[in-house]
Amino acid sequence: MVALEYDTLSGVMHRRRSVRRYSRETISEALLDKLLKAAQLAPSAGNLQARDFIVVRDPNMKHTLAEAAYGQFFVAMAPVVLVGCANIARSRIAYGQRAELYAIQDVTIAASYIQLAAEALGVATCWIGAFDEKRVSSSLQIPIDIRPILMLPVGYAEEAPEPTVRMGLSRFTHQELWSS
Numbered sequence: 001m002v003a004l005e006y007d008t009l010s011g012v013m014h015r016r017r018s019v020r021r022y023s024r025e026t027i028s029e030a031l032l033d034k035l036l037k038a039a040q041l042a043p044s045a046g047n048l049q050a051r052d053f054i055v056v057r058d059p060n061m062k063h064t065l066a067e068a069a070y071g072q073f074f075v076a077m078a079p080v081v082l083v084g085c086a087n088i089a090r091s092r093i094a095y096g097q098r099a100e101l102y103a104i105q106d107v108t109i110a111a112s113y114i115q116l117a118a119e120a121l122g123v124a125t126c127w128i129g130a131f132d133e134k135r136v137s138s139s140l141q142i143p144i145d146i147r148p149i150l151m152l153p154v155g156y157a158e159e160a161p162e163p164t165v166r167m168g169l170s171r172f173t174h175q176e177l178w179s180s
């Protein structure tokens with residue numbers, strides 16, 4: 001049973017790709033709900049869940065986000081764009097100097113959960129980290145102490161990208177010490 005579950009998870013992880021072309025088909029509320037529930041299940045520092053997601057469906061706003069992402073206009077093609085934010089204010093309730101670092105980790109792991117849930121549900125995403133943060137914050141009226149960290153366009157894939165290359169385990173694994 002355990003091995004079977006791993007095979008399923010491994011299949012999802014292997015199949016996931018960054019997809020940059022989406023069909024016009026909409027994303028249902030039920031599916032979106034599942035994605036957000038996946039984010040809800042992610043671990044977080046002190047269980048403070050210092051991450052928020054803004055669900056953007058408005059075409060004009062999606063266009064603004066694509067512009068803010070330095071002209072990555074495929075972002076606007078997706079029916080839904082999730083903007084993942086680090087809620088530093090919430091993290092600060094328990095953490096001082098490390099609040100920002102933890103909030104960023106909270107939103108990134110939640111986004112990873114969303115990406116895998118999306119793959120399992122047959123929808124595609126692409127992590128967008130390159131954007132003008134100030135422009136995204138002002139466009140979405142994000143308060144000070146909350147930082148937009150990533151965007152996830154979500155849609156049905158209209159391309160099937162080849163897997164991207166990964167470095168071998170020995171290149172990024174160190175035994176006991178960095179130097180070995």
Ligand SMILES: Cc1cc2nc3c(=O)[nH]c(=O)nc-3n(C[C@H](O)[C@H](O)[C@H](O)COP(=O)(O)O)c2cc1C
Pocket residue numbers: 016017018019020072126127128129130131161164
């Ligand atoms: C932190 C981060 C930032 C990224 N930013 C962008 C981006 O701005 N635009 C984009 O098209 N892809 C972006 N990606 C997706 C990567 O290009 C992609 O994950 C990588 O090439 C591996 O391909 P794969 O996701 O298909 O396995 C980003 C991924 C991460 C994790």
